[in-house]
Amino acid sequence: MRVIYALWLRQMKRYFRARSRIIGAIGQPLLYLLALGYGLGSVYKQGGNGNYVTFLVPGVMAQTVLFSAVFFGINIIFDKQFGFLKETMVAPVSRFKIMLGGALGGATTSVLQGLLVFCLSFALGFRPYNWAMVPVAFGFLIVLSVALASFSSGVGAMVNDFQGFQAINQFLIFPLFFLSGALYPLTHVPTALKVIAAINPISYAVDALRTTLLNQTHYGLAKDTIALGTTAIVLVAFGVYRFRKIEA
């Protein structure tokens, strides 16, 4: 536990020392909320669906966590190239703990970003339908961010250069986000899109957030929980497996 805590603390210190990064990471979600939220809001309302900005908030919270947690793996490449990884590789500590300590740090910062979006959305008129469900929503957000940060640590362990890491990320992040139902309801979309969304784990995260924050559900909380739980187990296992294979 001491090791995991120390490695988690390391990520926290690094995060809070890079304030510009915190502000930068908030820009994109705000853009989605403002540009899409107000840009498409009137069309959405005319369609009889209610307030689009409110509908978007859970999706954009998931987006924030998705982007920042998947980006976390870049730190593993930094650690490789700036040498710190070697210090951890010769320490009498299992690779599992090293991976987990870092990933928990990355997950915490991602959830903090998500929390920031949640708070900012109040200025745009968003209110959760039931405050008692807010901790549940953040529970889902935590599971999602641990899963994604572990996954990206695994990717960071596999590749040695930034370009390779970015290529893998761009290839994954945008489809996962745009095909998830974060930006539109899945009720009336074409079947092909419905199928794709159904195999995309982000859809379930978005749905879980929407269920707990807005009481609007597509899959139902039980399905969301199972899908997200399974994804988390697979992604953490992937991270651990790839981390064990790092050769110095």
Added chain:
Amino acid sequence: MEKIILAENLTKQFGNLTAVDSISFSVTKGEIFAFLGPNGAGKSTTIKMLTTLLQPTSGRLELAGFDVVTHQDEVRKSFGIVFQDPSVDDELTALENMQLHGAMYNVPRAELGSRVEELLRLVELWERKDSLVKTFSGGMKRRLEIARGLLHHPHILFLDEPTLGLDTQTRNLLWEYVRQLSKKEGMTIFFSTHYLEEAEQIAEHIAIIDHGKIVARGTAAQLKKQTKTKSLEEAYLALTGKELRDESASSKDTARLRVRAAGRR
């Protein structure tokens, strides 16, 4: 004499390439041992096997009485290391780097504070303990790494080309610490270097590796006598030849150089 490092028929193959070819050597507890060789000779591979970063293909390798493959954690606790390239976290302070190391090696909390202070004072960095490491010079980082490597009371200290790129003053000071440690704490020092005068002055025993095999072992005096030369450098060249070695850089090395060229993060 107690053997603290023992290698017998140690071999490492990468596919068809035999990087280390059945080498045997031993290091006595408390001595200062230099491990020399041209680039690409198998030196780094051997050091990686000694420090558990690579698994031997065959042969026996023991540190402090523990087998490096079957007792990895005990072996890891038994040594400290200063790598060729910096391995401290630039975004943390000197003190934070030390504390993180202490947590990973499970140094008792009650002892950690005083041990960190003692070591940072030894390497003359106590005044700078709260500065971010990215503000340190190359020599200061190296000193911090030495202090960090000693934090968990290792029996052996590995120094992989520790003086590379340092000015003469810093090199002098660094070897001064090393001598002190060896004398005071009876610590075994295992180092590699391309500066042969350092090996000649400091090491009690020397081994030279080339083409994956140990080509010579002994004290500096013995090596000079064996090759009928006047300095260790001449003896070294007599043993390993004068032709240049071109080591192909691994992709990781290339990436690292690119990062350096592009400037710091």
